[in-house]
Amino acid sequence: MNLKDTVKKIVKKAMKVDLGEEGLTKSWQKEFPKETKCVHCGGEARVAFVAHEMGKTFKGPYVCEMYKNKPQDEELWMHDACAVAVYFCKKCLEPTALANQA
């Protein structure tokens, strides 16, 4: 299976998505903020959705299974279940993401 198919499978069958502020609590660490600084222009970015790998019914596959985490080779990757909050900037509309893992 190529990367595109793997990503499609993971998004379709694995990660759950909550829109807007409903997703802010779907974090493995501290709750995600409603807004964050845009990485592109420094403007204010508002939460759009949170994709996460959590819940009693969640059985994977996990994003962390896609690549090996090899910090010694400077090839970092998630090592556990993750949550990703995606924001869009009010000023430039570009996306910014915050992520954490279990």
Ligand SMILES: [Zn+2]
């Ligand atoms: Zn921006």
